[in-house]
Amino acid sequence: xxxxxxxxFVEFERVQKSYDGETLVVKDLNLSMPKGxxxxxxxxxxxxxxxxxxxxxxxxxxxxxxxxxxxxPINNIPPHKRGIGMVFQNxxxxxxxxVAENLSFPLEVRKMGKxxxxxxxxxxxxxxxxxxxxxxxxxQLSGGQxxxxxxxxxxxxxxxxxxxxxxxxxxxxxxxETLQFEITRLAHNLGITVVYVTxxxxxxxxxxxxxxxxxxxxxxxxxxxxxxxxxxMNSFVAQFIGxxxxxxxxxxxxxxxxxxxxxxxxxxxxxxxxxxxxxxERTKVSxxxxxxxxxxxxxxxxxxxxxxxxxxxxxxxxxxxxxxRVAGTDDFVIKTRNAPxxxxxxxxxxxxxGWLAEDCRALDA
Amino acid sequence: xxxxxIYATTGQRIWFYGFRVICxxxxxxxxxxxxxxxxxxxxxxxxxxxxxxxxxxxxxxxxTKHYADFFTNEAWQVPLMNSLKIAxxxxxxxxxxxxxxxxxxxxSHVPFRRAIMAVxxxxxxxxxxxxxxxxxFFYSRxxxxxxxxxxxxxxxxxxxxxxxxxxxxxxxGFDRSLTRAAANMGAGPVTTFFRVQMPLILPGVISGxxxxxxxxxxxxxxxxxxxxAGQKTLPWQMFTxxxxxxxxxxxxxxxxxxxxxxxxxxxxxxxxxxxxxLRGLSPG
Numbered sequence: 001x002x003x004x005x006x007x008x009f010v011e012f013e014r015v016q017k018s019y020d021g022e023t024l025v026v027k028d029l030n031l032s033m034p035k036g037x038x039x040x041x042x043x044x045x046x047x048x049x050x051x052x053x054x055x056x057x058x059x060x061x062x063x064x065x066x067x068x069x070x071x072x073p074i075n076n077i078p079p080h081k082r083g084i085g086m087v088f089q090n091x092x093x094x095x096x097x098x099v100a101e102n103l104s105f106p107l108e109v110r111k112m113g114k115x116x117x118x119x120x121x122x123x124x125x126x127x128x129x130x131x132x133x134x135x136x137x138x139x140q141l142s143g144g145q146x147x148x149x150x151x152x153x154x155x156x157x158x159x160x161x162x163x164x165x166x167x168x169x170x171x172x173x174x175x176x177e178t179l180q181f182e183i184t185r186l187a188h189n190l191g192i193t194v195v196y197v198t199x200x201x202x203x204x205x206x207x208x209x210x211x212x213x214x215x216x217x218x219x220x221x222x223x224x225x226x227x228x229x230x231x232x233m234n235s236f237v238a239q240f241i242g243x244x245x246x247x248x249x250x251x252x253x254x255x256x257x258x259x260x261x262x263x264x265x266x267x268x269x270x271x272x273x274x275x276x277x278x279x280x281e282r283t284k285v286s287x288x289x290x291x292x293x294x295x296x297x298x299x300x301x302x303x304x305x306x307x308x309x310x311x312x313x314x315x316x317x318x319x320x321x322x323x324x325r326v327a328g329t330d331d332f333v334i335k336t337r338n339a340p341x342x343x344x345x346x347x348x349x350x351x352x353x354g355w356l357a358e359d360c361r362a363l364d365a
Numbered sequence: 366x367x368x369x370x371i372y373a374t375t376g377q378r379i380w381f382y383g384f385r386v387i388c389x390x391x392x393x394x395x396x397x398x399x400x401x402x403x404x405x406x407x408x409x410x411x412x413x414x415x416x417x418x419x420x421x422x423x424x425x426x427x428x429t430k431h432y433a434d435f436f437t438n439e440a441w442q443v444p445l446m447n448s449l450k451i452a453x454x455x456x457x458x459x460x461x462x463x464x465x466x467x468x469x470x471x472x473s474h475v476p477f478r479r480a481i482m483a484v485x486x487x488x489x490x491x492x493x494x495x496x497x498x499x500x501x502f503f504y505s506r507x508x509x510x511x512x513x514x515x516x517x518x519x520x521x522x523x524x525x526x527x528x529x530x531x532x533x534x535x536x537x538g539f540d541r542s543l544t545r546a547a548a549n550m551g552a553g554p555v556t557t558f559f560r561v562q563m564p565l566i567l568p569g570v571i572s573g574x575x576x577x578x579x580x581x582x583x584x585x586x587x588x589x590x591x592x593x594a595g596q597k598t599l600p601w602q603m604f605t606x607x608x609x610x611x612x613x614x615x616x617x618x619x620x621x622x623x624x625x626x627x628x629x630x631x632x633x634x635x636x637x638x639x640x641x642x643l644r645g646l647s648p649g
Contacts, residue, residue, distance in 0.1 A: 057545075058548075078548075079548040080551050082549075084549065085549070086549040088542045090540065090542060092543050092545070092546035094543060094546075096564045105547070106551055109551040109556060110551060153546075153550070157551070
């Protein structure tokens, strides 16, 4: 990824949005994107992510704050003068025009000559492997083909910024995966800046340079996918991204990068203090199912362990998913890889589990 | 025609046939008076009844002389021309204003939408004679009573509800992300309207227009109040003709009006099917 130009290309500064003048749908949003970045806004419905996209596109106006594109405030520029491409969830292809006419529309609006238009339309359609479909009506295409056309139409007038509002939401899983890959490839090849909205975390993790996790009108964490998954900064992000085990307790000791937490059941565990700062504070610790270890030889000397009872063993092909009863909870999950030497637990087994302190994050309660 | 299902009880059988008889009677009651007019209009005599020759299907009993009279007699040609001058202009005004009103009222941010809609639709609901009387007094006050534009505007007001209703119905299925997509690609509101929204709601606009046209073309009450001799329309002439000169030419005129109505309704049906096809296949 080339971040040659580090100056912010898209900027939200202290942006607020309220529809009714009372409740804020977007609270104090600050975001800055360099040119060429693929940024995903991820969050549950009603978290404000789509509102942010609509403000960027110009279909909603910010109640407070500035939105800047390439350094210029765009709050007062109507949508049709912003020059931003957009892909909609329901494709929004014009049903009364052929595929080629759909692509021609943004070029005609820009008063481009016929031969230039035709060349651009051909190039854009070839780019999404739809070159042979120029004469078809949108209604004669499948969902995946329609979304390719919509993508070509958003790119044909060569905007520098393209917005995508859950573009793959209506497609089946396999098609979604193919198109995820195609969209990322296109975006990187063309060097365009993309703001992508989705509620599908797999999509967010696989496609983006950075992901902004939205909740209750705020960005909870803005980070590259690996950091988001491995180093969630608060319990919402830990819960929202991937599968996660949560245990509640109280900090009993902090020692630099490690701390010990006494769970409500009385057990003591090792953790890494993330947003706890003093002894006695309540905390939720978060640990990923694949980072839990029940082979004692792989744990550090003196590491705390917990007694666990196997409740359920699920064979999932590439991995085993085992549900345990640990420290008073019945839904503690561990995942192990289906390797030749892997132990297959069975219900009723009594085991001891532990983990590396840095894999267990003590977050806000 | 298939019979009642084999498991039907006697009562259900009786109802099965009884239902069809009732439907047949209703259709007969509705259509017979109109159908009868058509052969009668070819009567060779100046009678409103079937002559013995006609009943014997003797060609001598039939003629097109009433049609000749209709198309040559000034007493009919002037009203026909008046109708043709008034109806299209009233239709244009209805379509223009009605379409704009429907689009405006379909936007969720417009305050008092329901109340405004109710006012605009009212000419269709308020008894015609009351609208007519109201218009008569109002137009007299502002000096438009008895003028061409008075009649045109009155008819436009009667036609607008039809346009609003049909266009609103097409707008219900209109996907708002299409206008957003157009704006996003750089099209201003005017371009978006003419290139994206208008083509898609056109079937609704045209069928509304046809209803408005027929309303004006068939209208007699309002024109009697608002118009003067100079705006005597075809229905007006038929109305007075029936009372004053009892000429079978009125039957020829009626047949011509029926033909026009059937032609327009056929167009309407074709358009409706086309829009259904477009919408049935449209994405989302």
